[in-house]
Amino acid sequence: MSSPNKRRDMDVMKLMMSDYKVEMIDDGLSEFNVEFNGPKESVYEGGVWKIHVELPDAYPYKSPSIGFVNKIYHPNVDELSGSVCLDVINQTWSPMFDLLNVFEVFLPQLLLYPNPSDPLNGDAASLMLKDRSQYEQKVKEYCERYAKRENVVNSAAEDESEEDVSDDESDSSDNDIAGHVDL
Numbered sequence: 001m002s003s004p005n006k007r008r009d010m011d012v013m014k015l016m017m018s019d020y021k022v023e024m025i026d027d028g029l030s031e032f033n034v035e036f037n038g039p040k041e042s043v044y045e046g047g048v049w050k051i052h053v054e055l056p057d058a059y060p061y062k063s064p065s066i067g068f069v070n071k072i073y074h075p076n077v078d079e080l081s082g083s084v085c086l087d088v089i090n091q092t093w094s095p096m097f098d099l100l101n102v103f104e105v106f107l108p109q110l111l112l113y114p115n116p117s118d119p120l121n122g123d124a125a126s127l128m129l130k131d132r133s134q135y136e137q138k139v140k141e142y143c144e145r146y147a148k149r150e151n152v153v154n155s156a157a158e159d160e161s162e163e164d165v166s167d168d169e170s171d172s173s174d175n176d177i178a179g180h181v182d183l
Contacts (some may be wrong), residue, residue, distance in 0.1 A: 007095075008059050015099045023050075030055040035067065035152055039108040042082050043139040047072070047147035051107070053080070053099070063093030066102060073142040075116045075125035085120045086110050 012029045016022045027161045038044030049067035056062040066089055068082035076085040084090075087107050088097070097106075101111035119125035128135040 003053040004057070004059060004061065008055055011060065011099045012055075015103070018100060018103075020103055030057075030059075034103060036103060036107060038143065038147070039111050042112050043136045044072075044111045044143060044147075047143035048149045048152050049147055050152045051103075053102075060095040060098065064088050064099065064102065066107075071141045071142055073121070073124050074111065075114045075119040075121055075128055076110060080111040083120060084110065085115075085118060103162075 009029055012022075012032070015034065023033045023035075024031065025031040031052075031054050034053060036049045036051045038047035038049075049072060052065075052067045052069050054065040056064070066084050066086075068077055068084070070082075071079060072082075073079070077083070078085075084107075086106060089102070114124075114128060116125035116128045124135065124138075127138065
């Protein structure tokens, strides 16, 4: 086993042995979801998110890909894709960092100190700059609506049930509803 693979395996195991709930995808150690709680004493406190992590073959020399699965209202997170705009992950990553740094330092810092001058969500950035209290209210509404523990658990169950349905089993008609609508 080469050095990057040993390091990847060690970092994933360290994350799994920590207090984070890690859900592996497929058989390898390069793609998984992590349950992440909003930082205490922040507007995100009480929120629970599923974070999708993909480790490139060159990890730890190349940064992991990190994204929120359930919705979050934040200037530096794309609302539709969940992509994260974070310099330490996207530009200044170093092999000195590990996966625990991502969940114990980088993501909490991102939520505690949003950067509206480098937004992926222009609406959140604009609202944060114009009306901080209204921005914080909207963050709390998103936490209440999309970031509860049951949202994380339910999205895992939906992922599994979607994989179980094959083309032969799905009888759909034009009258069927394609998905649920957020009200």
